[in-house]
Amino acid sequence: MKKIGVITHYFGSKNYGGLLQAYALCKFLNERGCYAEQISYDSSYKKSNKSLRLLTINEIKDRIKSIIAPVCYKFSDYKIKSSLLQREKAISIFRTAIPHSKTIYNDITIEKSNEEYDIFITGSDQVWNIDWYHPPYFLDFVSPKNKKISYAASISKERLTMSQISLFKRSLSDYNAISVREESSVALLENVIKMPITYCLDPTLLLSEFQWNDICSKRLCQEDYIFCYFLGKNLVARKLAMEYAIRHNLKIITLPHLSGHYRRCDAGFGDIQLYDISPGQFISLVRYSKFVFTDSFHAIVFSHIYKREFVVFSRNAISPMNTRISCITKLFHTEDRYCDTEEKLSIAYIESLEKIDYSKNQIDYIKKREESISFIDDVLNL
Template sequence: MWMTCNYGAVLTSYALYRTLERMGKKVSLLDFSYTDRQKDACTVFRKFLAQEKLSIIPMHNLDHAYYMNDHFDTFMVGSDQVWNPGFLGSLFFLDFAKGEKRKIAYGPSMARHDKPSERYLRKISGLLKRFDAISVREQGMVDHLRKYFGCDSTWVMDPVFLHSREQWLKLAQPAEGAGNSVVSYILDPTESKRKLLLDISSRLEAPLLNMVDIQKKEINNRELLNLPGTMEEATLNDWLGNIAHCKYFITDSYHGVCFALIFNKPFICIDNPLRGSGRFISLLELLHLRDRMLPEHADRIPDGTSLEMNYETINQILQAHMEQSGQWLLDALSKKRPEALEHYNRSTEKKLTRKPPTRWQLMKRKGKRLLIKVYHRLVRR
């Protein structure tokens, strides 16, 4: 969901795009923007994508996705919480892709790991069986998919780790003073987080440089954080540069943690259950860094918490898992399709592939909308 005006969402999609290019593929992002904010060419997010010359294909509506079958031989659903049941129905399970098209999932999340409804299970299980290869971003999702959906998957690293530190540094442009500052990126400001930032700033005797989520114009997170040194609207180059060059980093963002690790920065992260704790825990436990995550309402650093980090072992673990993840993706793009999968896709083509509505179905939709309008007018009278 790269179009959602969120730093992590754009950069994880950018990283996967560039990785696929390095593997010799011609790549495009399908654009399902549905709000004016997401479509606005003047946002820092759209400007970044234009600056980097990424190929983007706008979709007039979700039904239009079916016609992409005429232009691509492989469809891939990327990382982040694209398999969250609340997001755009079954679009991110590639329900529009024809049976003969290669389908790959690289690192999606579901956010929730409780038992889905029987209706959801039936529909999604069938769509998952159409995939050529499935990987997930959290270790817990491997068991979840096997238990409820009868689906095998592989645990991989978020795409941002497939793009090297050197490549990210080429994009990083720090704000003035970032090198001597405690830099923060806060998605959901609270009074406890505000106090925590001030506590760390005081302990390190360093000024604060704060960045906030700017996804929704109607929510002023800068005002909610209410701290000096908070940027109005960081560009993506600012965002990367401030993390890469800071003295210390604090965040309640999963991708904030990822980039602190990529740039080898000492950091503390704050649990964010609203947006999903599992992704933090999965990554931090892999790297033996569970102690770097504070509870959601922490307002100060616990006594005895080290503000320094040794990255030698961390980098060794990261490197091994990055290589495994890159190899998984390369194999998924090149391996021969099993005959059983070919047969399943042919036999379920008509049932599972969502096609554009017929003329009669469009007339029914218009008629239904008209009846709803008439009903509401009558009720108001």
């Protein structure tokens, strides 16, 4: 049996969606008779601490947060810090249960993983987001004797610069098969790489509702509630959630300070603020909610899986089109749930939405799921 190494945003991740897609791909592959596990790749370790290089946008943000966060704690409830540690623990327990390599690799040692695996898969999630560029996510370390595949890799860009085009052309030229998570990325890469580019589903959508029930926890709140899952700081979205909750006599459940640091936008927001929440409990919060307000791709995914009512917003008020959100809502014909214009950012608009008819919104998804499975079967010879 060939051994498959999957590289994605797994090691040390505190992101619910990222870990659930990492879990899903391994589970799906292993249930089809493969031996697949996540490669424990520590992307924070650099080849040379003395070398000069330009920091990515997200690295700059992380450094700023590390400076600002301690100051924010002084002006907020210091108990938040211990609560966030509880959240990290709950997430960590789930993370370690996902099949993964015992060896922790870094930029220097990642080549040694060629001795452990026959096939390498990069994806899903934003492994090809240039703002978070790390060569191993492009499988630059893989030996020519081993297979290189991308599964539902996300670029999260609508267009590429000349230097980015050059990078993709250089990095993907020797792949055995390429698939991306957003339909718009197909055309983007077909102009760069002279090989077929396939649009596939995020791994979370490869598993059925019944498979997700295996790890979904029991109901956490017996009262009817809105689940607000906001990774960004959009205050308009939070205000609309509060208005909707008041009108419909619903509680608001939130997971505050998802950045891992105190955020003023989360202070006092929500009737029930939860910290000690595992990915299985995250799924439960979606499953038993009356309505989901979010800015998260994977919160939308689980809203569809469990047939929940939802609306989704851009991370920071109105911003350029989010390809991930546009793609997933188009697949399920729920584009009207994306509140991405001034007109849609109103309680009147949200109240005017008809209930989602999930019985009519499954045809394209079922077809795309079959195509995604066929892609995996074909490239792995299953």
